[in-house]
Amino acid sequence: GEDVEQSLFLSVREGDSSVINCTYTDSSSTYLYWYKQEPGAGLQLLTYIFSNMDMKQDQRLTVLLNKKDKHLSLRIADTQTGDSAIYFCAAPGAGSYQLTFGKGTKLSVIP
Amino acid sequence: DTAVSQTPKYLVTQMGNDKSIKCEQNLGHDTMYWYKQDSKKFLKIMFSYNNKELIINETVPNRFSPKSPDKAHLNLHINSLELGDSAVYFCASSDRGGTEAFFGQGTRLTVV
Numbered sequence: 298g299e300d301v302e303q304s305l306f307l308s309v310r311e312g313d314s315s316v317i318n319c320t321y322t323d324s325s326s327t328y329l330y331w332y333k334q335e336p337g338a339g340l341q342l343l344t345y346i347f348s349n350m351d352m353k354q355d356q357r358l359t360v361l362l363n364k365k366d367k368h369l370s371l372r373i374a375d376t377q378t379g380d381s382a383i384y385f386c387a388a389p390g391a392g393s394y395q396l397t398f399g400k401g402t403k404l405s406v407i408p
Numbered sequence: 409d410t411a412v413s414q415t416p417k418y419l420v421t422q423m424g425n426d427k428s429i430k431c432e433q434n435l436g437h438d439t440m441y442w443y444k445q446d447s448k449k450f451l452k453i454m455f456s457y458n459n460k461e462l463i464i465n466e467t468v469p470n471r472f473s474p475k476s477p478d479k480a481h482l483n484l485h486i487n488s489l490e491l492g493d494s495a496v497y498f499c500a501s502s503d504r505g506g507t508e509a510f511f512g513q514g515t516r517l518t519v520v
Contacts, residue, residue: 332511340511
């Protein structure tokens with residue numbers, strides 16, 4: 298099955314860029330996702346990228362996909378304190394409706 | 409309108425009890441899921457249910473059972489609750505293409 302890995306912690310200063318990295322194992326994944334979980338809240342779909350793209354930009358968010366290395370990253374420009382949250386990378390396995398989640402990266406923004 | 413809603417939001421109960429968590433989606437999706445998020449925030453799939461096909465993660469104890477009265481609902485029943493069942497449980501739904509999943513707000517279960 299699919300295996301998704303991401304680092305557990307990231308700390309950045311307000312105004313800097315944050316880069317959260319993720320690796321996955323199933324090369325047939327069609328879409329790859331980033332979810333955000335704020336303290337005490339449910340998961341929120343932040344953005345996603347189709348596997349035939351290598352970059353997607355959405356305001357302050359940039360998703361980069363290196364399909365050869367099975368590496369996905371999420372860059373947040375001009376990081377704000379409101380961006381403090383846990384960010385989950387997720388990928389569906391081949392022929393599966395299910396999403397496999399990474400363990401989540403806790404982003405802490407220092408004022 | 410909330411797309412995926414779970415009730416209750418918080419549930420505190422004693423060991424040995426039987427409890428249910430309800431989930432409803434109004435998106436017309438045909439696949440629903442239950443995920444467990446443990447104290448370290450790790451998310452694990454427990455069940456997926458699609459057109460009466462149930463896929464179970466083999467690590468889930470058989471004290472847990474999903475019940476789907478109709479396509480818009482997937483409830484989670486837990487028998488003989490144990491301390492280790494304390495976690496946040498998330499319900500989610502997606503369409504058959506599975507391009508994205510929508511999550512409920514989660515139910516924080518505390519077993520004392």
